[in-house]
Amino acid sequence: MKYYMPTTVLDDDDVVLKSGEVFKKLGTKALIVTGKSSAKKCGALDDVIKVLDEEGISHTIFDEVVENPPIAQNYDGAIKGKGCDFVIGIGGGSPMDTAKGIAILLKHGTDDYVEKLFGKVDYDSIPVVAIPTTSGTGSEVTPYSVFTDDVKKTKVSMARRIFPTYSLIDVKYFKTMPKNVRISTVIDALSHSIESYINTKSSPYSELYALRGIEIFGEHKELLDKEEISTDVQGDFVRASTYAGVAIAQTGTSLPHSLGYAITYNFGVPHGIANGMFLPEFLRVSPVDRRNTVLSALGFGSIDEFAVYLDKLVKLIAKDVSVTEEDMIAYTELLMENKAKLKCHPTEVTHEDILTIYKNTLK
Numbered sequence: 085m086k087y088y089m090p091t092t093v094l095d096d097d098d099v100v101l102k103s104g105e106v107f108k109k110l111g112t113k114a115l116i117v118t119g120k121s122s123a124k125k126c127g128a129l130d131d132v133i134k135v136l137d138e139e140g141i142s143h144t145i146f147d148e149v150v151e152n153p154p155i156a157q158n159y160d161g162a163i164k165g166k167g168c169d170f171v172i173g174i175g176g177g178s179p180m181d182t183a184k185g186i187a188i189l190l191k192h193g194t195d196d197y198v199e200k201l202f203g204k205v206d207y208d209s210i211p212v213v214a215i216p217t218t219s220g221t222g223s224e225v226t227p228y229s230v231f232t233d234d235v236k237k238t239k240v241s242m243a244r245r246i247f248p249t250y251s252l253i254d255v256k257y258f259k260t261m262p263k264n265v266r267i268s269t270v271i272d273a274l275s276h277s278i279e280s281y282i283n284t285k286s287s288p289y290s291e292l293y294a295l296r297g298i299e300i301f302g303e304h305k306e307l308l309d310k311e312e313i314s315t316d317v318q319g320d321f322v323r324a325s326t327y328a329g330v331a332i333a334q335t336g337t338s339l340p341h342s343l344g345y346a347i348t349y350n351f352g353v354p355h356g357i358a359n360g361m362f363l364p365e366f367l368r369v370s371p372v373d374r375r376n377t378v379l380s381a382l383g384f385g386s387i388d389e390f391a392v393y394l395d396k397l398v399k400l401i402a403k404d405v406s407v408t409e410e411d412m413i414a415y416t417e418l419l420m421e422n423k424a425k426l427k428c429h430p431t432e433v434t435h436e437d438i439l440t441i442y443k444n445t446l447k
């Protein structure tokens with residue numbers, strides 16, 4: 085059994101403004117990595133710039149990260165950040181994941197960058213500080229980064245494993261999330277917890293975090309699609325997402341994530357919803373004792389009840405998903421090549437099983 089979580093998590097009101105000493109330890113020049121606008125909107129970027137200025141740390145901003153970032157964004161960010169000592173990723177999973185890839189290239193150079201991120205040699209990185217603004221991916225405490233691969237026509241995990249050195253969490257940054265981003269990212273966190281709990285690599289350590297994440301979702305599930313939620317409830321969702329991140333850092337994700345990648349790639353469905361839609365059918369092919377524990381922690385009496393609840397949320401966000409049988413077969417073939425994800429599922433699943441999950445979910 086192994087439990088490894090090297091990221092220092094600082095979770096507090098105004099945590100960025102209080103973290104001058106943290107940034108100072110990491111160097112004198114920072115690259116800040118963000119999406120187009122949310123880091124500004126939620127106030128995190130201003131806080132970071134203020135504290136860096138106070139500490140005399142110079143900075144460069146790479147604010148071009150798009151949702152489900154293509155691999156090449158790591159190269160663009162590294163060119164922009166040449167000479168920086170550390171990287172600060174602010175945002176949802178897309179900027180935080182890209183901050184990790186860029187941090188490798190800033191240490192080892194941009195030549196052959198795809199090989200450095202996905203090849204066999206294990207390159208390390210300069211330090212990364214992650215500041216999450218969505219309550220979903222847990223990237224602030226995971227070593228993973230996920231990018232869009234236009235050659236394979238799906239999403240792929242970077243081969244390198246980069247834990248952020250620090251993760252700075254402040255609930256105020258999550259308040260500007262639009263309702264649909266909140267729904268999708270909270271469901272992503274739920275998928276992480278469930279896929280970690282039902283996983284060949286789960287252990288009592290990972291289960292502690294995974295089950296608490298599932299329980300928190302169960303406690304607040306009726307509030308998820310409200311226009312407004314209280315700061316306390318938002319804080320609970322944020323913690324559920326970080327707990328789920330700690331859990332998948334130990335186990336990885338499994339079938340729902342690999343089933344969802346093709347749906348995001350082909351229909352632009354947000355990551356969390358693309359995984360979440362497969363959770364009921366995933367539970368049907370999962371060991372009964374684990375499945376029952378999950379349903380009971382969620383407060384649902386049956387898989388069907390859970391499916392009805394999720395379907396309402398999925399329909400709010402994933403409107404135009406129409407997949408032919410031929411496409412489902414192609415997605416299934418792609419998934420069957422992802423041996424790492426298949427190995428995480430406790431029982432053997434066949435091509436037929438996966439195709440059935442696609443058909444039953446997308447019917």
Ligand code: NAP
Binds near residue numbers: 122221
């Ligand atoms: P995201 O793609 O980072 O962001 C989604 C949208 O939400 C963007 O439009 C973003 O705007 C906006 N947004 C973010 N925070 C906001 C805030 N506080 N207020 C207003 N708008 C906000 O979404 P995500 O679901 O967090 O990340 C998904 C990515 O993470 C996927 O690529 C997925 O594969 C990956 N992922 C990684 C891990 C991991 O362990 N590393 C785990 C699961 C998923 P801007 O573009 O302006 O920022």
Ligand code: ZN
Binds near residue numbers: 272276
């Ligand atoms: Zn995810």
